[in-house]
């Protein structure tokens with residue numbers, strides 16, 4: 001199970017350590033729930049993909065965890081950002097990411113977003129037929145056009161994006177009109193964008209999409225006399241959360257997708273484009289571990305509920321996608337895990353269950369649990385449900401811990417309320 005944890009995770013004297021720090025020390029200092037990010041893992045994943053596809057521009061799909069410290073760390077590794085809101089844009093700029101290393105996405109962009117993206121020199125991924133005019137008016141210079149080619153990726157329907165009828169991207173006829181309109185508005189139409197779907201452990205859906213994209217690029221050449229100089233193939237590479245999910249090596253998948261573009265483009269005698277990749281979850285998912293404190297243990301006839309001090313407010317993925325996780329008893333990791341339990345959250349929803357089935361050593365209230373592979377789309381999708389302050393995140397390396405997002409307080413929440 002340790003392989004699901006960050007690269008620096010160890011069991012020392014029966015206790016989980018990350019970045020050389022004991023789980024109990026981190027929980028004691030920063031409180032729980034706490035998301036612990038391992039710097040070694042973040043840098044290792046960044047280097048893995050940069051080395052696998054040195055010719056490509058790699059952007060962090062920042063929606064997976066928009067955080068200034070982590071964006072800055074990736075910028076040091078020459079990784080830019082894909083952003084899709086004013087907030088994500090502000091975070092990327094605060095991390096010093098601008099210009100060519102910034103792509104602005106979104107199926108419902110505001111004029112304010114387009115103006116701010118233009119100020120930052122971002123490339124805008126056009127996603128609607130009326131966007132070329134609006135983007136030109138906002139001062140955008142360089143654009144991509146997001147194409148949706150009707151490929152159903154083998155993943156949960158909530159994270160499919162390239163299928164027919166998707167709210168994202170433009171079907172080929174519409175994309176063609178959008179490219180023509182963008183050019184007539186004087187925009188630099190650099191290329192095409194796709195995002196096939198997420199949590200993909202092989203490249204089957206990418207392969208099919210790339211073949212169709214090449215056919216579309218050939219159509220653009222024939223009908224518009226234009227071919228893409230850039231192909232942005234989005235993200236989607238999977239993270240392994242539980243032992244029976246497949247291993248999805250980021251570097252190998254990124255290389256395979258890149259090779260597929262080159263091969264398919266060559267076979268159609270299209271000029272080879274420069275490539276952009278936008279991995280989100282695969283860069284941060286494994287780096288994060290959430291520490292929870294057990295508040296109660298309820299042994300019923302059919303189930304033992306182990307209820308923790310967080311839940312769907314800090315990680316809604318089990319409810320949204322049926323995402324599966326596992327857990328380790330962080331301070332009794334060397335004891336035999338013999339009791340089959342379900343991990344419940346504290347929220348007022350029966351569906352607030354973090355883990356359906358996991359083996360733990362005789363759980364007791366006060367235990368510290370560690371849930372691995374929570375670095376992506378957990379804190380990023382967190383909410384204040386039940387007026388719950390959101391947890392803190394820390395970055396650990398070489399026995400040092402740095403707060404990279406402070407814990408919210410009840411006073412923070414009260415500050416938003418109308419008060420007499």
Ligand SMILES: Cc1ncc(COP(=O)(O)O)c(C=O)c1O
Nearest residue numbers: 061195198235236278279280281
């Ligand atoms: C346009 C785009 N790029 C990149 C990503 C990142 O996806 P993932 O975290 O699955 O790599 C997404 C996710 O929704 C996306 O929509």
